[in-house]
Amino acid sequence: MDVSRARRLLLPxxxxxxxxxxxxxxxxxxxxxxxxxxxxxxxxxxxxxxxxDYRAVIKDVLPSVVQIDAASSLGSGVVYDDKGHIVTNAHVVGQEKTFEVTAATGGKPVTARLVSSYPEQDLAVLRMTTVPQGLKAAKFGDSAAVDMGQIVLAMGSPLGLSGSVTQGIVSATGRTVSEGRTGGGTGATIGNMVQTSAAINPGNSGGALVNLDSEVIGIPTLAAADPELGGGSVPGIGFAIPASMVRIVADQIIKDGRVTDSGRAALDITGRTVLSDDYEPAGVAVVEAPADGAAGKAGLKPGDVITRLDDTDITTITSLSEALASHRPGDKVTTTYVRGTETRKAEVTLGEL
Known part of the structure; x- marks a missing residue:
């Protein structure tokens, strides 16, 4: 709730x-x-x-939310502009190019076509062939202003129930989360995600996480999974891609047809997870390190095993991706690696994914 509303409730x-x-x-x-x-x-x-306030937000934002039907999946999307562009998750569109889109407020479905998908950030942009009457572009908020405790609403089509709304709070910000590849996931590692207690169910992906100012602050993308529950989702722990990243990716796709500047840091290596003598993950072995890449310029070579990035232990490819997600291209990081029996360190200026 914003300050003005809080003050209004307390006026004598x-x-x-x-x-x-x-x-x-x-x-x-x-x-x-x-x-x-x-x-x-x-x-x-x-x-x-x-x-x-809830009712006003729902009335204001729901005309900016759509259901996306693909041949093998169903998800949600957010109307990005008045030209018919829709932003959604890459795992919603998968490998398909054409979709049926239905407004959350009802009406006949219209055709939408893929502009481009960016699985590395699990985002994609579609464009409707015609814009149904009543749809309007969503208003995106300031990711820097998102804070723990804010009341939020998640809007989308969970389980195909178009125009559904759930309520919760921002539980945390700045989360780095890695998606699986099962169930259509992209395997992406995404940084700075918004954690929320609002229910995120299958079909919510690509929809809108909004504040009480009717601003989209994130795109709901996945729910936490518990391996002890067979990989089932954990109620009350969902994650949304922040609005700032959504705008960065969507603007580039709409302008250039693809992402030209990812803003994501990279070591510029091909690697694989290696196991210790106890069969536990023990680092990332460098398979390829081009001489003109970030790691290659710092002296890393194929066969080296990366075990630490600054103060973060590296045991798997996923942990390396998560460590890099908190950095930007051009950042300098101390990389600890093992060559033969010798442990070494190198300062690496990160490249771009």
Missing amino acids: LAAGVCAAALVGGCSAAGDAPSPERSTQAAAPLAANELED
């Missing part, structure tokens, strides 16, 4: 104004309602105003 009644709505009647001159009765009455008033 002006002097001389009848407080019938709060305490059931006006007091005689000089009489004041008891603090207990005032507190009890203020609670439902605040709840009613919050409920009104």
Whole structure:
């Protein structure tokens, strides 16, 4: 809830104004309602105003949300501009090129075609052949202003239930999450994700995570999975790609037809996870390190095993990807690696993925 709303809920009644709505009647001159009765009455008033806020946001944002039907999958999308562009997840579109899109508010489906997909960030842009009446471009918020405790709503088509809304809070920010490749996942490692307690179910992917100012602050992408539950999703732990990254990727795709500047750091190697004598992941072996790449320029060679990046232990390809996700191209990192029986360190200026 923004500051203006918080202040509005706390404003006292002006002097001389009848407080019938709060305490059931006006007091005689000089009489004041008891603090207990005032507190009890203020609670439902605040709840009613919050409920009104929810309804206003849903009414404002739902015309910017669509359901995306592909031959082998179903997901959600957000109307990006008034030219018919839609942003969604890359794992929603998969390998397909043509889709049926239906507004969350109803109406006949229209055809949309893939502009480009960027699996490395699990984002894609479609364009509708015609823009149905009533659809409107969403308003994207400032990712830097997203903070823990903010109330958020997730809008999309979970399990094919078009136009569904769930409610929660921002549980954390700055999460780095790696997707699996099962179930259509891209295997991407995505940094700076927004964690939310709002329910994220199959079909929510690509939809809208919005604040109470009707701003899209993220694109819901996946729910946490617990290996002990057979990989089943964990209720109340979902993740959304931040609005800032959505805009960076979508703007490039719309302008150039592809992502030309990923903003993602890379060591410029081909690697594989290696195991210790105890069959535990123990590092990333360099398979290829081009001489003109970041690692190659710093002296790393095929056969070296990377075990640490700055203060982060590296045991697998995934852990290396997650460590790099918090950096930008051009950052300098201390890379610890093993060559033969000798442990070495090198300062690497990171390249771009």
